[in-house]
Amino acid sequence: GNSVTQMEGPVTLSEEAFLTINCTYTATGYPSLFWYVQYPGEGLQLLLKATKADDKGSNKGFEATYRKETTSFHLEKGSVQVSDSAVYFCAPSGGGFKTIFGAGTRLFVKA
Amino acid sequence: KAGVTQTPRYLIKTRGQQVTLSCSPISGHRSVSWYQQTPGQGLQFLFEYFSETQRNKGNFPGRFSGRQFSNSRSEMNVSTLELGDSALYLCASSLELGDEQYFGPGTRLTVT
Numbered sequence: 001g002n003s004v005t006q007m008e009g010p011v012t013l014s015e016e017a018f019l020t021i022n023c024t025y026t027a028t029g030y031p032s033l034f035w036y037v038q039y040p041g042e043g044l045q046l047l048l049k050a051t052k053a054d055d056k057g058s059n060k061g062f063e064a065t066y067r068k069e070t071t072s073f074h075l076e077k078g079s080v081q082v083s084d085s086a087v088y089f090c091a092p093s094g095g096g097f098k099t100i101f102g103a104g105t106r107l108f109v110k111a
Numbered sequence: 112k113a114g115v116t117q118t119p120r121y122l123i124k125t126r127g128q129q130v131t132l133s134c135s136p137i138s139g140h141r142s143v144s145w146y147q148q149t150p151g152q153g154l155q156f157l158f159e160y161f162s163e164t165q166r167n168k169g170n171f172p173g174r175f176s177g178r179q180f181s182n183s184r185s186e187m188n189v190s191t192l193e194l195g196d197s198a199l200y201l202c203a204s205s206l207e208l209g210d211e212q213y214f215g216p217g218t219r220l221t222v223t
Contacts, residue, residue: 098159
């Protein structure tokens with residue numbers, strides 16, 4: 001069946017380090033791809049999205065590119081800040097693919 | 112524009128009871144999804160509604176049910192509560208199926 005595999009955490013980085021959180025999915029169709037973020041004590045919110053192959057979603061310095069050939073949507077940021085500490089969820093949706101969230105990756109950024 | 116609202120925010124029930132949770136989507140949004148969030152299982156999909164019809168369903172027992180009304184508001188019901196049903200239940204709305212979702216603050220259910 002359809003599934004999503006997300007990099008396990010927690011991930012601990014120092015401020016200004018480079019971040020990559022891997023996400024791959026299996027689907028029979030072509031879903032839209034989303035990254036959601038949950039900051040401590042807050043609700044889930046959309047971070048970025050991409051709706052078709054080779055699209056790049058970006059927001060708050062984060063980027064992810066829709067790679068159809070590898071069915072991946074890895075999240076990257078060139079220089080993380082303490083305020084980026086949160087749980088990140090990869091979530092394919094639509095295109096015949098019901099929304100499934102990855103297990104979530106907890107990121108800790110140290111000053 | 113008001114966000115997704117969920118009521119109640121907190122609920123304590125005992126085993127065997129039933130519970131109804133309510134969700135009001137963002138105005139104009141026609142799709143509503145429900146999720147269960149627990150520390151051990153993460154975020155698990157319960158069901159998705161669009162235009163009053165259930166379009167997708169997750170792998171939960173029949174004790175979990177839901178519905179959507181003509182104004183897009185949605186309710187979910189859990190009957191014969193078990194201790195393992197203790198969780199944060201999140202509702203999310205989107206304009207159309209497969210669009211980005213906007214989440215409510217959740218209803219925290221504790222079953223004793």
